[in-house]
Amino acid sequence: MKNVIAELEKRREQARLGGGQNRVDAQHERGKLTARERIEAFLDEGSFEEFDMYVQHKCTDFGMEKVKMPGDGVVTGWGTVNGRIVYIFAKDFTVLGGSLSWTHAQKIIKIQDMALKSRAPIIGLFDAGGARIQEGVDALGGYGEVFQRNVMSSGVIPQISLIMGPCAGGDVYSPAMTDFIFMVRDRSYMFVTGPEVVKTVTNEEVTSEQLGGASVHTTKSSIADGAYDDDIEALSQMRRLIDFLPANNFSDPPLLDNFDPWDREEPSLDTLVPNNPNKPYDMKELILKLVDEGDFFEIQESFARNIITGFGRMEGRTIGIVANQPMVLAGVLDSDCSRKAARFVRFCDAFEIPVVTLVDVPGFLPGTDQEYGGLIKHGAKLLFAYAEATVPKVTVITRKAYGGAYDVMGSKHLRGDVNYAWPSAQIAVMGAKGAVEIIFRKDLDDPDKIAAHTKDYEDRFLSPFVAAERGFIDEVIMPFRTRLRVSRALRMLRNKRLENPWKKHDNIPL
Numbered sequence: 025m026k027n028v029i030a031e032l033e034k035r036r037e038q039a040r041l042g043g044g045q046n047r048v049d050a051q052h053e054r055g056k057l058t059a060r061e062r063i064e065a066f067l068d069e070g071s072f073e074e075f076d077m078y079v080q081h082k083c084t085d086f087g088m089e090k091v092k093m094p095g096d097g098v099v100t101g102w103g104t105v106n107g108r109i110v111y112i113f114a115k116d117f118t119v120l121g122g123s124l125s126w127t128h129a130q131k132i133i134k135i136q137d138m139a140l141k142s143r144a145p146i147i148g149l150f151d152a153g154g155a156r157i158q159e160g161v162d163a164l165g166g167y168g169e170v171f172q173r174n175v176m177s178s179g180v181i182p183q184i185s186l187i188m189g190p191c192a193g194g195d196v197y198s199p200a201m202t203d204f205i206f207m208v209r210d211r212s213y214m215f216v217t218g219p220e221v222v223k224t225v226t227n228e229e230v231t232s233e234q235l236g237g238a239s240v241h242t243t244k245s246s247i248a249d250g251a252y253d254d255d256i257e258a259l260s261q262m263r264r265l266i267d268f269l270p271a272n273n274f275s276d277p278p279l280l281d282n283f284d285p286w287d288r289e290e291p292s293l294d295t296l297v298p299n300n301p302n303k304p305y306d307m308k309e310l311i312l313k314l315v316d317e318g319d320f321f322e323i324q325e326s327f328a329r330n331i332i333t334g335f336g337r338m339e340g341r342t343i344g345i346v347a348n349q350p351m352v353l354a355g356v357l358d359s360d361c362s363r364k365a366a367r368f369v370r371f372c373d374a375f376e377i378p379v380v381t382l383v384d385v386p387g388f389l390p391g392t393d394q395e396y397g398g399l400i401k402h403g404a405k406l407l408f409a410y411a412e413a414t415v416p417k418v419t420v421i422t423r424k425a426y427g428g429a430y431d432v433m434g435s436k437h438l439r440g441d442v443n444y445a446w447p448s449a450q451i452a453v454m455g456a457k458g459a460v461e462i463i464f465r466k467d468l469d470d471p472d473k474i475a476a477h478t479k480d481y482e483d484r485f486l487s488p489f490v491a492a493e494r495g496f497i498d499e500v501i502m503p504f505r506t507r508l509r510v511s512r513a514l515r516m517l518r519n520k521r522l523e524n525p526w527k528k529h530d531n532i533p534l
């Protein structure tokens with residue numbers, strides 16, 4: 025038995041070395057951890073159980089029968105994050121560049137199936153060169169099977185992708201179908217076709233970083249939800265994200281110990297909104313003062329910054345926050361921010377996370393750029409997402425709620441459960457200047473008349489009370505008591521049950 029155990033240890037040792045010490049050293053020289061080091065850093069200490077570490081590919085083409093490396097380019101298994109089970113796979117770049125073969129795909133599929141069966145989150149760490157070229161259609165088939173499982177798991181268990189090196193070709197589409205993609209700055213990139221193919225087909229010369237680096241995907245394409253400076257920071261932030269999420273669509277997020285009084289008052293919020301309606305203020309200040317201990321995990325921080333999305337907690341329970349940001353484009357709704365927020369609201373709804381909406385929105389962004397780019401359809405995505413959501417929805421209007429954007433941003437009319445307004449709220453079809461210029465066009469030459477009409481309009485419409493008179497606003501609240509009011513509202517809604525009519529699935533405008 026002693027010999028058998030020694031043999032097992034030897035095999036394990038060999039398997040754990042992946043593509044060999046030289047390749048491990050090369051990985052470290054590039055500032056990257058190996059697949060197993062990443063998993064160790066991500067999971068609770070000692071909790072990782074690896075599966076299939078001895079698996080070898082079966083390819084015999086192009087001399088591959090001589091290239092045998094245990095594990096076949098991906099490390100898979102399960103472990104815990106702060107005691108909660110998660111499944112994980114990490115591409116091992118030291119083994120054939122982490123490229124995907126049929127057997128490599130089977131390892132991922134096994135983990136995907138187990139995660140779905142046991143209703144636990146799955147996280148993929150990517151660092152690979154795409155389809156194993158020598159395997160041809162076997163690799164393509166392998167990808168297809170992974171993609172199918174991504175789709176089946178969508179909305180059932182959280183799926184997270186972290187891109188930590190190359191992610192090219194077939195490797196990009198599995199992350200693209202997961203809930204969140206994060207990247208490591210300066211050493212990860214994602215693209216369907218690389219710089220050489222781009223040069224051949226379009227004659228454009230770009231580097232990998234310019235084509236698909238973290239800055240491109242967090243600011244331009246919106247493919248990535250965030251980026252971090254190195255492997256360790258990225259992995260520890262993923263642990264933080266997991267703490268905000270439920271294990272599946274039927275279980276609650278973890279209830280965290282919370283030392284922040286639910287009725288904490290914030291007198292500084294009474295002066296957050298400036299007197300001048302055209303002056304911006306930072307909506308993040310309200311978010312940080314609203315949530316438990318100022319702990320806010322922002323999603324897509326660098327993209328479409330006119331809307332803020334992210335997770336916080338109230339009374340230790342996860343909430344999703346959607347908030348217009350008056351500091352960027354006056355918080356206007358455009359195509360990009362509508363898509364960003366729609367996807368976030370749908371994630372929250374799928375996983376029973378209540379949505380708190382903070383509104384200061386002057387309307388939709390006018391212009392040919394927006395209209396040609398499909399603003400109608402993209403704006404409709406956000407409208408649709410709010411309207412179909414059945415989770416508790418609490419909305420606070422801090423200042424402007426103008427036009428269609430008033431309806432979209434978690435209004436009573438889209439089944440908002442509790443709709444509050446600060447006394448500074450202005451709920452109207454549009455601002456006073458625009459309104460008066462249209463309805464009193466005949467008086468435009470008479471500044472006195474225009475001034476009088478403007479005052480009338482402001483007195484009548486630019487307050488929360490017309491909406492409150494109609495019950496569209498449930499209560500006008502003191503800014504300093506916002507945390508208390510929202511906490512109470514969420515507590516009141518904790519057992520909310522609402523079902524949409526049965527359908528195969530809806531037809532959200534894509």
Ligand code: HXC
Pocket residue numbers: 119120121122123152153154155156157158164167190192193194195197218
């Ligand atoms: C087989 C691969 C490989 C691949 C890398 N390797 N990619 N082997 N299939 N796709 C191997 C290399 O031969 C090398 O082996 C080792 O991995 C490390 O690769 P290097 O090139 O030395 O590393 P680096 O210089 O860092 O470059 C990394 C890279 C590059 C940018 C990812 O390897 C690359 O461009 N690979 C090919 C990418 C690609 O075109 N993939 C196919 C996409 S098509 P040795 O033994 O020398 O160390 C696709 C279609 C699927 O995925 C579509 C499904 C929907």
